[in-house]
Amino acid sequence: MERLVIxxxxxxxxxxxxxxxxxxxxxxxxxxxxxxxxxxxxxxxFARPDAPWLVTIFSSATCDxxxxxxxxxxxxxxxxxxxVEVEYGEAKALHEKYQIDAVPTLLISDAxxxxxxxxxxxxxxxxxxxxxxxxxxxxxxxxx
Numbered sequence: 001m002e003r004l005v006i007x008x009x010x011x012x013x014x015x016x017x018x019x020x021x022x023x024x025x026x027x028x029x030x031x032x033x034x035x036x037x038x039x040x041x042x043x044x045x046f047a048r049p050d051a052p053w054l055v056t057i058f059s060s061a062t063c064d065x066x067x068x069x070x071x072x073x074x075x076x077x078x079x080x081x082x083x084v085e086v087e088y089g090e091a092k093a094l095h096e097k098y099q100i101d102a103v104p105t106l107l108i109s110d111a112x113x114x115x116x117x118x119x120x121x122x123x124x125x126x127x128x129x130x131x132x133x134x135x136x137x138x139x140x141x142x143x144x
Contacts, residue, residue, distance in 0.1 A: 035101050035102040035105065035120045036098075036099045036100065036101050036102075037105060037107070037115065037118045037120065038098040038099070038100075038107065038115060039114070039115055040109075040112075040113050040114050040115060041054075041056065041098060041107065041109055041113045041115065042113055043109070043111070043112070043113045045094060045097070046082070046084045046086075047082060047084050048082035048084075051079075051080065051081060051082035051111075052080050052081075052110070052111050053080055053081045053082070053108065053109070053110060053111070053132065053135075053136065054081070054082045054083075054084065054107075054108070054109045054110075054113075055073050055076055055081060055082070055083045055084070055106065055107070055108055055109075055128075055132070056084050056085075056086060056106070056107045056109065057069055057070045057073050057083075057084070057085045057086065057104055057105075057106050058086050058088070058094075058095060058098070058100045058103055058104065058105040058106075058107075059085055059086065059087050059088065059103050059104050060087065060088040060089070060103045061087055061088070061089050063103050063104065065104055065121070065122050066103050066104040068122070069104040069106060069119075069122065069123055070085045070104070072123075072124070072125040072128060073085075073106060073128060075125070076128065076129065076132060080136075081132060088103065102120050102121070104119075104120075104121065104122075104123075105118065105119070105120050106118060106119040106120075106123060106128070108131055108132055108135060110135070116135040117131040117132075117134075117135055119131075
C-alpha cells in the first residue's frame with residue numbers, strides 16, 4: 001500500500017510539473033502573416049494621376065529592402081507608367097490612409113486606381129516587369 005501511495009504522489013508531482021511547464025511556454029510564432037493591401041487608391045493622392053498605370057512603393061527610410069525595391073521600380077517610369085515612392089517619414093498620412101502595415105508594399109494600379117497586382121516584401125525586377133506587362137497586355141508575360 002505504501003508503494004502505491006508513493007507512486008500516486010510521484011505521478012501527481014510529474015503532472016503538476018508538466019502543467020506548469022506548459023503554461024510558461026510561449027506560443028509558437030504564426031507561420032503566415034497577412035498584410036493589408038489596398039484594393040483601390042485615389043490616383044489624385046499621387047503624382048501623374050493621368051498616367052494609365054501607377055506603380056506605388058510604400059517604403060520607409062529605415063528599410064534597406066525598400067531602397068532596392070524603389071530603385072528597381074524607378075526604371076519602369078515611362079509615358080504610360082508613373083512610379084511613385086511613398087516614404088513613411090515624408091508621407092505618414094498616406095501610409096495611414098491606406099492602412100499600410102508592412103514595407104515595402106508595391107502596388108500596380110490602373111487609371112481608376114484599382115490595385116491590379118501587389119507585392120509585399122522584397123521583389124525582383126523580373127517579377128515587377130512581368131506583372132506590369134501582364135496587366136497591361138494579358139498573356140504577354142511568360143507563365144501567365
